[in-house]
Amino acid sequence: MIHPFTFRVSVAPDVLFQVMGEEAVMLNLKTELYLGLDAMGTRMWLLLTESPSIQLAYDSLLEEYDVEPARLERELNEFIDKLLEQSLIELGPGELSTSGMPR
Amino acid sequence: MSGARRTRLMENFPHTYYVYGITLHSGIPLSLPVRGYGGLAEIDLRMAPASFFSDAIAGVSLEQASGSWYQIGRLADGSSYMRWEHVGEFLISGDGRRMSCRQFDRATCESFEVYMLGQALSYALVGQAFEPIHATVVVVNGEAVVFLGDSGFGKSTLAASFISAGYQLLTDDLLILRETHGRLFAYPGPPRIKLFPRTARRFLGTAADGIPMNRDTQKLILPLDRRRSCSLPVSVKAIFALASPREVFRRQPVRLKPLSPREAFLELVKNTFNYRITDGARLQRQFTEASRLVRLMPIRKLSIPRNFSELPSAREAILAELKPQQLEALACAD
Numbered sequence: 001m002i003h004p005f006t007f008r009v010s011v012a013p014d015v016l017f018q019v020m021g022e023e024a025v026m027l028n029l030k031t032e033l034y035l036g037l038d039a040m041g042t043r044m045w046l047l048l049t050e051s052p053s054i055q056l057a058y059d060s061l062l063e064e065y066d067v068e069p070a071r072l073e074r075e076l077n078e079f080i081d082k083l084l085e086q087s088l089i090e091l092g093p094g095e096l097s098t099s100g101m102p103r
Numbered sequence: 104m105s106g107a108r109r110t111r112l113m114e115n116f117p118h119t120y121y122v123y124g125i126t127l128h129s130g131i132p133l134s135l136p137v138r139g140y141g142g143l144a145e146i147d148l149r150m151a152p153a154s155f156f157s158d159a160i161a162g163v164s165l166e167q168a169s170g171s172w173y174q175i176g177r178l179a180d181g182s183s184y185m186r187w188e189h190v191g192e193f194l195i196s197g198d199g200r201r202m203s204c205r206q207f208d209r210a211t212c213e214s215f216e217v218y219m220l221g222q223a224l225s226y227a228l229v230g231q232a233f234e235p236i237h238a239t240v241v242v243v244n245g246e247a248v249v250f251l252g253d254s255g256f257g258k259s260t261l262a263a264s265f266i267s268a269g270y271q272l273l274t275d276d277l278l279i280l281r282e283t284h285g286r287l288f289a290y291p292g293p294p295r296i297k298l299f300p301r302t303a304r305r306f307l308g309t310a311a312d313g314i315p316m317n318r319d320t321q322k323l324i325l326p327l328d329r330r331r332s333c334s335l336p337v338s339v340k341a342i343f344a345l346a347s348p349r350e351v352f353r354r355q356p357v358r359l360k361p362l363s364p365r366e367a368f369l370e371l372v373k374n375t376f377n378y379r380i381t382d383g384a385r386l387q388r389q390f391t392e393a394s395r396l397v398r399l400m401p402i403r404k405l406s407i408p409r410n411f412s413e414l415p416s417a418r419e420a421i422l423a424e425l426k427p428q429q430l431e432a433l434a435c436a437d
Contacts, residue, residue, distance in 0.1 A: 016387065018394045020364035027390045029383050034372050036365040 005055040008094030009048040053094030124290035151203040193223040199230020213314040225377040235376035240273040241265040247289035252345035263306035264414040271333040294332035346406040358406040367402035
């Protein structure tokens with residue numbers, strides 16, 4: 001699913017998150033589900049949940065990683081899909097992106 | 104402890120035992136150490152008649168715990184009831200300070216104690232904010248070497264191979280860990296090990312002293328004397344997570360692999376001893392405890408082929424893995 005990149009991602013209530021080195025673990029207290037994130041997933045999670053919009057997280061990832069923009073966009077959307085499926089995040093209106101090209 | 108509480112304890116609970124770092128005030132004699140360390144918490148244990156339990160669980164729906172053969176019920180006041188057919192029934196108060204027990208007629212004392220001091224006690228421990236871990240522990244050069252693993256992963260068999268080589272057992276199946284001044288300590292369990300007869304004969308030389316755990320398994324309860332068991336808390340040297348038998352090929356060599364902190368965290372959570380209690384407070388505590396443990400102690404994955412003849416080389420691999428750290432410690436001491 002394609003999510004509006006003007007939206008921002010926030011951590012769902014009842015979700016615990018802990019960075020461990022470059023990786024991370026989380027627990028959804030509602031679903032009692034534990035989850036581990038590898039280094040890439042952890043970076044995506046941190047940027048998504050700390051940025052004012054998905055677009056800004058996307059821009060940062062594009063700068064940090066040697067990746068095709070279209071592929072990053074697809075993978076970011078898939079990642080957000082998985083997090084939504086597990087009720088780990090919530091989407092809401094965000095702030096305008098720096099690139100001025102909200103999706 | 105106040106004078107009034109001491110008097111009440113002496114009258115109702117004439118026996119005092121020490122296990123898992125807990126002081127157990129008991130109304131019945133048990134085969135547990137009467138000396139030791141018990142400063143982590145206190146639990147009162149009493150026998151109760153059948154009517155006490157039938158009254159307590161009147162109107163409570165009991166469920167069969169999946170993957171196990173005991174029934175469990177949660178009472179409105181937060182107490183937990185559990186019952187093993189042909190063994191006994193238990194009621195644990197929500198705060199984990201009181202255990203009421205009844206041994207069924209045909210159960211042996213040994214079998215009853217295994218369930219009482221294992222699964223039933225784990226409800227009391229969780230009630231008192233402990234996080235019991237599914238692990239068997241041996242003592243090597245005065246330090247604890249922990250084997251994490253689910254039932255059937257070979258924890259006790261590996262421990263038996265260490266006992267046969269002259270090392271002591273600290274606990275079999277249930278482990279309490281506590282951090283003190285930045286060091287992790289493991290607390291001693293009951294001085295016994297549970298093994299299948301073939302394993303007992305192979306490593307302990309005899310299965311004659313063993314008592315069947317229950318009538319549906321061949322597994323034996325084997326008491327261990329002071330030479331073969333340790334009754335003091337010891338600091339933890341290393342933690343190994345045993346690979347599932349399904350992950351290990353019969354002909355592969357013994358393998359050791361360091362786990363990333365994320366993998367180590369998930370191993371610890373997988374090996375929580377009591378996963379029936381899943382209220383928010385418990386899950387949050389479990390998350391925090393596992394995160395802290397991973398920061399204190401690395402965990403290695405240990406894959407051992409399911410073959411007795413591989414156990415000496417597994418033991419040697421573990422002992423070799425401990426050596427570099429021992430040398431580092433010696434260098435620091437110099």
